[in-house]
Amino acid sequence: MSEARLRIAGAVLALIGLGIATYLTIVHYDGGDPLCLAGGHGCATVQESDYAEMAGLPVPVIGLFGYLTVLLAAALPGDAGRILGLFAAVIGFGFSLYLTYLELFVIDAICQWCVGSAVVMTLTFVVALTRALRFTGASPNPPGQVPAAD
Amino acid sequence: MASRKQEKEQRRQERLEAEQAAAGEQRRKKLLTVVGATVLAALLVLVVLIVVNQSEDEGGGDASSINADIPVIGVLDSLDQQGLAVGDPAAKVTISEFGDLQCPVCKQFSETVVPALLAKSGPVGAGDAQLDFQQFVIIGPESEVAARAALAASEQDRYWQFIEIFYANQGTENSGYVTDEFLTGVAEAAGVEDIDAWNTSRADPKWDAVLAQTQSDASKAGFTGTPSVLVSGPGGEKIVGAVPDPDAIAKAVDEVS
Numbered sequence: 001m002s003e004a005r006l007r008i009a010g011a012v013l014a015l016i017g018l019g020i021a022t023y024l025t026i027v028h029y030d031g032g033d034p035l036c037l038a039g040g041h042g043c044a045t046v047q048e049s050d051y052a053e054m055a056g057l058p059v060p061v062i063g064l065f066g067y068l069t070v071l072l073a074a075a076l077p078g079d080a081g082r083i084l085g086l087f088a089a090v091i092g093f094g095f096s097l098y099l100t101y102l103e104l105f106v107i108d109a110i111c112q113w114c115v116g117s118a119v120v121m122t123l124t125f126v127v128a129l130t131r132a133l134r135f136t137g138a139s140p141n142p143p144g145q146v147p148a149a150d
Numbered sequence: 151m152a153s154r155k156q157e158k159e160q161r162r163q164e165r166l167e168a169e170q171a172a173a174g175e176q177r178r179k180k181l182l183t184v185v186g187a188t189v190l191a192a193l194l195v196l197v198v199l200i201v202v203n204q205s206e207d208e209g210g211g212d213a214s215s216i217n218a219d220i221p222v223i224g225v226l227d228s229l230d231q232q233g234l235a236v237g238d239p240a241a242k243v244t245i246s247e248f249g250d251l252q253c254p255v256c257k258q259f260s261e262t263v264v265p266a267l268l269a270k271s272g273p274v275g276a277g278d279a280q281l282d283f284q285q286f287v288i289i290g291p292e293s294e295v296a297a298r299a300a301l302a303a304s305e306q307d308r309y310w311q312f313i314e315i316f317y318a319n320q321g322t323e324n325s326g327y328v329t330d331e332f333l334t335g336v337a338e339a340a341g342v343e344d345i346d347a348w349n350t351s352r353a354d355p356k357w358d359a360v361l362a363q364t365q366s367d368a369s370k371a372g373f374t375g376t377p378s379v380l381v382s383g384p385g386g387e388k389i390v391g392a393v394p395d396p397d398a399i400a401k402a403v404d405e406v407s
Contacts, residue, residue, distance in 0.1 A: 051203075051254075054199070054202070054203045055199075055202055055203070079184070083184060083185075083188050086185065086188045086189065086192070087188050087191065087192045088192075089192075090188070090189050090192035090193060090196070091192045091195055091196050091199075094192070094193065094196040095196060095199065095200075098196075098200055106254075106323055107254070107255065108250075108253065108288055108289060108375055108376065109255075109374075109375040132184075132185050132188070133181070133185060136180070136181045136184050136185055137177040137180045137181050137184075138177075
């Protein structure tokens with residue numbers, strides 16, 4: 001896959017993630033409960049838990065910053081974009097794993113929105129890692145042109 | 151001549167290949183260094199984030215300093231208490247909280263929703279409903295030990311005081327803080343007068359049936375998490391969401407009255 005396609009994939013994933021994080025941020029400040037499919041109430045439990053905020057920041061707001069960084073990395077050409085994307089994706093992916101662990105073993109509730117975000121972040125990690133491993137050190141290429149990989 | 155030219159061309163080719171190999175090697179080294187450093191830096195940030203978060207969650211679960219200075223205790227002392235229920239025994243409606251003593255969301259519920267229900271303006275304080283707490287053990291073995299200790303306190307009508315003081319001193323789930331010393335501290339702070347009787351009671355296998363019944367009731371109601379609330383009265387039963395607000399519960403009380 002060309003770097004241009006990886007950057008587009010990264011941007012699309014970031015936009016989906018931004019959508020989820022924006023919805024959960026609005027719900028957080030609105031004081032309501034997130035809508036859960038099939039009438040489940042795991043989202044409310046997670047949103048109301050001790051872990052809904054970290055260092056005073058609501059988790060969805062942390063997600064907003066994370067996905068904005070991923071979007072910025074997708075927009076940046078060259079090594080700056082590749083490294084920033086990898087940096088954000090490793091933190092995002094690890095943080096998603098940690099949050100999923102908290103849901104499963106500490107809070108005892110699963111939020112479908114959080115699972116959705118974790119899936120998006122996992123795909124983002126795969127895209128960012130591929131971009132960094134295949135193209136770091138190569139010169140930025142105009143979209144459509146495939147740079148020489150090792 | 152041709153052979154000299156060929157040799158020259160071959161040497162040029164070899165030099166080019168060597169340069170390309172060196173450039174490739176250099177690029178691989180740069181890639182490994184940059185990607186490795188990025189991943190390491192990101193992992194470091196991640197670890198710091200998680201450690202900061204974990205340290206925020208610590209605290210509580212300290213058997214040597216049980217905090218019993220919580221306003222809701224005064225309210226509980228002023229209300230009727232029988233078995234697992236607090237409130238007017240003549241009330242036709244029962245609000246059942248299915249909770250786990252180790253659950254942090256239940257702790258929040260006990261600190262925000264329970265006081266509102268017990269207040270004079272709330273359904274329990276106003277005499278419209280009783281509130282009971284069903285020991286829905288889901289987090290781990292320590293939850294069951296805690297549940298038996300709370301149930302034993304109910305025999306001395308200090309069930310709700312035990313629950314509220316337990317929550318006020320709750321530690322990290324399954325961290326080993328639910329010791330005999332911790333539970334005794336909570337029982338004493340809750341006003342359990344006969345500690346020997348309480349100790350005998352909490353070891354009694356009679357609570358097995360109570361805990362099994364709660365699991366069965368929760369399963370019938372479709373509860374999978376804590377806290378969950380069931381409101382029942384002459385008008386039927388109503389399941390309120392996982393983290394209901396006092397107004398939603400008061401509304402459900404009106405609906406089943």
